[in-house]
Amino acid sequence: MQDFRVRFAPSPTGPLHIGGVRTALYNYLLAKKNKGKFILRIEDTDQKRFVPGAIEYIKEALEWAGIVPDEGYGYGGEYGPYRQSERTEIYRKYVNRLLDEGKAYYAFDTPEELDRLRKEYEARGETFMYDHSVRDKLNNSLNLSEKETQERLRAGVPHTVRFKIEPGRELVMHDLIRGEIKVNTSTLDDKVLMKSDGLPTYHLANIVDDRLMKISHVIRGEEWLPSLALHHLLYEAFGWEPPKFAHLPLILKPKGKGKLSKRDGELGGFPVFPLEWKNPDTGETYSGYREEGYLPQAFVNMLAMLGWNPGDEREIFTLEELIEAFDLSRVNKSGARFDPEKAKWFQQQHFQRLTDDEMLDMIYPVLSEKLGFRVEGKALKDYTEKVLQLVRERLVFPRDFWTWASYFYVAPREYNPKTVKKRWKENTGEILKEITEVLQQTEPWEARTIKENISAWITQKELSFGKVLQPLRIALTGDLKGPDLFEMMELLGKDETHKRIQKAVEVLE
RNA sequence: GGCCCGGUCGUCUAACGGCUAGGACGCAGGAUUUUCAUUCCUGUAAUCGGGGUUCGAUUCCCCGUCGGGCUGCCA
Numbered sequence: 001m002q003d004f005r006v007r008f009a010p011s012p013t014g015p016l017h018i019g020g021v022r023t024a025l026y027n028y029l030l031a032k033k034n035k036g037k038f039i040l041r042i043e044d045t046d047q048k049r050f051v052p053g054a055i056e057y058i059k060e061a062l063e064w065a066g067i068v069p070d071e072g073y074g075y076g077g078e079y080g081p082y083r084q085s086e087r088t089e090i091y092r093k094y095v096n097r098l099l100d101e102g103k104a105y106y107a108f109d110t111p112e113e114l115d116r117l118r119k120e121y122e123a124r125g126e127t128f129m130y131d132h133s134v135r136d137k138l139n140n141s142l143n144l145s146e147k148e149t150q151e152r153l154r155a156g157v158p159h160t161v162r163f164k165i166e167p168g169r170e171l172v173m174h175d176l177i178r179g180e181i182k183v184n185t186s187t188l189d190d191k192v193l194m195k196s197d198g199l200p201t202y203h204l205a206n207i208v209d210d211r212l213m214k215i216s217h218v219i220r221g222e223e224w225l226p227s228l229a230l231h232h233l234l235y236e237a238f239g240w241e242p243p244k245f246a247h248l249p250l251i252l253k254p255k256g257k258g259k260l261s262k263r264d265g266e267l268g269g270f271p272v273f274p275l276e277w278k279n280p281d282t283g284e285t286y287s288g289y290r291e292e293g294y295l296p297q298a299f300v301n302m303l304a305m306l307g308w309n310p311g312d313e314r315e316i317f318t319l320e321e322l323i324e325a326f327d328l329s330r331v332n333k334s335g336a337r338f339d340p341e342k343a344k345w346f347q348q349q350h351f352q353r354l355t356d357d358e359m360l361d362m363i364y365p366v367l368s369e370k371l372g373f374r375v376e377g378k379a380l381k382d383y384t385e386k387v388l389q390l391v392r393e394r395l396v397f398p399r400d401f402w403t404w405a406s407y408f409y410v411a412p413r414e415y416n417p418k419t420v421k422k423r424w425k426e427n428t429g430e431i432l433k434e435i436t437e438v439l440q441q442t443e444p445w446e447a448r449t450i451k452e453n454i455s456a457w458i459t460q461k462e463l464s465f466g467k468v469l470q471p472l473r474i475a476l477t478g479d480l481k482g483p484d485l486f487e488m489m490e491l492l493g494k495d496e497t498h499k500r501i502q503k504a505v506e507v508l509e
Numbered sequence: 510g511g512c513c514c515g516g517u518c519g520u521c522u523a524a525c526g527g528c529u530a531g532g533a534c535g536c537a538g539g540a541u542u543u544u545c546a547u548u549c550c551u552g553u554a555a556u557c558g559g560g561g562u563u564c565g566a567u568u569c570c571c572c573g574u575c576g577g578g579c580u581g582c583c584a
Contacts (some may be wrong), residue, residue: 012584046583101535112580118581127511127580160582178514187512195582202584226513228580249515250577259577305533313532332522333576334515341523342534352547394546404546419544469543481545 005216006038007072008062009045010208012054014228015427016061016285018338019221019260022303026248027219028067029326030306036216040072042083044200049365050282055502061274066319084205087489090284091200094208094238095161095193103237104193106149106170107162113139129189153405161194163203171229175327176217176246183229191230191281203227207234210243219246220326222335246328249307250335260338262286270340273300293362293397294343298350302343306336348396356388362398363388369408370402371409383408386491401497404482408491411500412478419480420508427470428509431463435472445494447486454486475504 016024031038039061059074070474072079098104106202115128121128128134135142140162143151152159167186175181188345193204200208200264210218215486225247228394235242249259265272265286276288289299301317307334309332310317310325317325351359360381367384375381382444391404438457442449458468472483476497482488 009584013584049583070545107582113583122510125510129511129580138565158582175514179583183513189580192582197582199582205584221578222514223578223584228513247514252577254520257576305521308523311523313523315521315533332515336522337520339534345534391546393548423544463520465543468542473544477544479545480543483546485543492553495510 003038004031004213005214006036006219007039007041007210007213007215008045008069009041009203009209009220010058011046011049012051012058013046013277014047014051014054014264014279014335015273016058017260017272018274018289018303019273021065021067022306022476023067023221023248024067024330025300025303026061026308026326026328029323030217030219031070031327032323032327039068039077039079039213040069040082041213041216042073042085043202043204043205044083044085045195045202047085047197047199052055057275057277064290064302065274065300067300073100073105082213084209085199087209088199090212091194091205091208091345092198095187095200098193099161102164102235104161104163106153106159107137107192108139108141108157108188110158110307119240126135130162131158131189132165135162135164135190143258148503158196160196161469162190163193163230163237165233165263166231171232172234173228174245175225175228177249177331178247178333179226181225181228184400185229185233187488188229188233189481198433203230203234203292207231207238207240209241211235211238217244217246219248222250225479237361249332251306252337254340261336264338268340270343270432293399294347295350295354298347299343301350302346305346307332310372316346316353329419344396351396352393356392357399359387359388359395360394363401366398367409370406381489390491391489392456407482408475408488411496411503412476415474415504415508416479416480422473423480425467426432426509428467429467429505432471432475432505435468436498436501437492439489439497442494445490447490448486450489451486467472470502472501474508475501 006027008018008027011023028038030036040059042055042058044055055073062068066090066401069075071079071082073080075082084091089315095104099106107129114128118128119241137143142164144152168187171183171185173181173183191203192201194200199471209215228245228247232242253260253264254270260272262272271287271289271292273286273288273313274290276291277286278284279286290296297318300319300322301315304317304322304326305315308326309331311327311330314325354362363384364381365377375384387405387408388401394404395401432495435454437452438453454468455465458465460468467486470480473480473482476485476488478494492500
């Protein structure tokens, strides 16, 4: 029985976007479910596109989400190095093997020449493919004598190595999600395996590394499906048994056409990245789920459900529960449109499941920032804990605490003109003055007694509750929203309650 | 254009070939509440089209159509 080993192999060309995180997540879930290993490999064979900070970003994002690699770049392991730019010698060895066996060849065509050919074909309405039909007319070692080829190589003429694909074979492959996939090799081109800079392309490095790192299952995005046939042929050329493959459906834009891209976030007002990212070149900043206040468990839950379901009607999962429930056979085939609203709903569900202490830990920093000083000291913390009891069920993000509870800390500076206009009548001032007296005599100062006294007074005066309580609320909070009025008054305290009522009467009369 | 992969409510999705096609988000209405929010209830809305196979197709096959991906010395 072969060990279960999967890898996540991002390219450090920028921040990981949520599609990448989901791929990592599915790999991780499968590894954990099967008591296997989840490996992080960095695919940085394109030095031109390398972005400083990207590797650190990827690791930080995975760790924040709780998708921690067991092995790989920065995590150790016996199959390293796990960064492809450190493995060039290995790739060279394997390319030479293909070259020796006549399964690959040197190509001396320059990028300019190829570019020209592509344009020519395009002008004719055709597509240029470097394949069996044209390779014997092009500038490569298949058409050169052994001597000429060796001379050019010795002279350092820039060249690539291409994989020689034999046409006319019907390949039947298997994908764990899609089933049988058939491709005729005549439709494939002779892909470059080794670039002129001596570094391998993705295809070669990927196959060699997956083999050497004993990867049992390759779980990757659907954008790789067209390369599956090529990869199979490479395994075959090396005489290796290929791993099992699964191609995940893509995550699509919420609106419009195409797959989710980083621009969609700015347009739609939601993050497409797990963590905030500052582009080192342009200085542009892209928002992240972490900075927006999302809980990692909500983020992961939301991503898991985008393309997979447990087969029953459960929707809320912890990471552990996902490991238990996850199954590749229940991953969907079609692309999923990302829905920012549903993401918010997952956040709400997970946030509400937090304990008071967990919530408070996230709320103190928000409060400190708004208040302008660090929240510490038992009195303030105890007070905040009581405030939390009144507002907790309406919180979705930690920052919501301030929107719903600011008036517990700061007296209203202004009164919402619209609600004032609607609810503040001529005799309101008079009513509040009388209420003040009722409150003055209220002992002890508790929600229950306050409620009893005010209710009794309203009934006795034959007034409506709304006429009295709504202006009272405006006086205390500046608007017509918030938790139970009497609980609020108890927490605010007798003095503060009086001060606010008096001020409102002065300002609004 | 070529190659590959898909298509169930607006969105995410469920339904061994056999029910009034189920759930969730959203939206609308209602209940609760002094208010807002939460919560609860109700409603809303779908099998891309055409052929076939079958007693019976959302489900299997073919064609069309639409959507997506790939088509780089990117990954």
